[in-house]
Amino acid sequence: MKDSPEYLQKKAFVERLMTFYGRNVAVELLEDPNITVHKVHLSDANRMEGIVKKIIRLAQERDVTIAYHDKAALSRISKNAKHDQGVAVDVLSQRYLHVNFITESFAKGYRLLALEGIHNPQNLGMIIRSAAAGKIDGIILPKKNSAKLSALVMKASAGTLFKIDIFYCDTLLSALTSLVKEAEIFALSSHARKSLETLSLPKRSIFVLGNESEGVSAELLSLCHESIAIPMNRGVESLNVAVTAALIAFKA
The missing domain is CATH 3.40.1280.10 (SPOUT methyltransferase, trefoil knot domain)
Structure with missing residues (x-):
């Protein structure tokens, strides 16, 4: 069965996403207006305070989608459960x-x-x-x-x-x-x-x-x-x- 044009377009888009993890990295990416942040992923186990609260605020200010996941799902996105700190960020780079x-x-x-x-x-x-x-x-x-x-x-x-x-x-x-x-x-x-x-x-x-x-x-x-x-x-x-x-x- 041949893949539909819509599927191929979505696949090409997903392939161009770069995923980063970590709280300080998320802040750095969100604070840079020259970087296109596509989506922020947060663990629902995070305490919504401190730097996590700042990440949420920065994402909302830039109208970036925030998705919440359980720890297992987030680790599949970050591919580094040990160091992701409950945060992952998808970046879309034109380069x-x-x-x-x-x-x-x-x-x-x-x-x-x-x-x-x-x-x-x-x-x-x-x-x-x-x-x-x-x-x-x-x-x-x-x-x-x-x-x-x-x-x-x-x-x-x-x-x-x-x-x-x-x-x-x-x-x-x-x-x-x-x-x-x-x-x-x-x-x-x-x-x-x-x-x-x-x-x-x-x-x-x-x-x-x-x-x-x-x-x-x-x-x-x-x-x-x-x-x-x-x-x-x-x-x-x-x-x-x-x-x-x-x-x-x-x-x-």
Whole structure:
């Protein structure tokens, strides 16, 4: 049975929502007029006082829907019952897009980072910060095998999470397969012979970064047009992935 247009439209909308948890994070999001808060979720076990009362007031002032849930239901929304503090917030970002929007978003070309296996939220946040500050146009981030966009990521990004396009996909393999004919894809590898320093950037380029322990997987390497390395001195073998991302972001 074919899905109805209404269902597909609703599914696409839900996929674009980013859910954050925690009371202080909720206040921070609601106090920022540049952030579109779609819905606030509260546990019905919360005492309606103090910061919870403030969250309710801020949501009402912005005409944001407030939904109340039991603890179990809220934990399914926040996906972190241990730390959600009975609060979750859905944010709709105009910069959180499906990977299919890459081509139409950058008619004149692009420089993107594709992140594989970046599970540390601090690293992800720092990568986002460097990308936003530098010459990166967007980040391809899989929904699987990756840190989730969370309060920790938002904090580590120093407020830049909503300042750069983030393109989501189920897997990097499927995303890069769809882009391999229109962009030059480079894998970062300490074993590569070609250097980032001497690389001449094409009109459309994607840099694939893996985590520090495993690097870029063999299946993604098979899609890359070339592997490149960052030259290092004094026998240093590798860099933190966030540092690598920063060097790419500021390459001339």
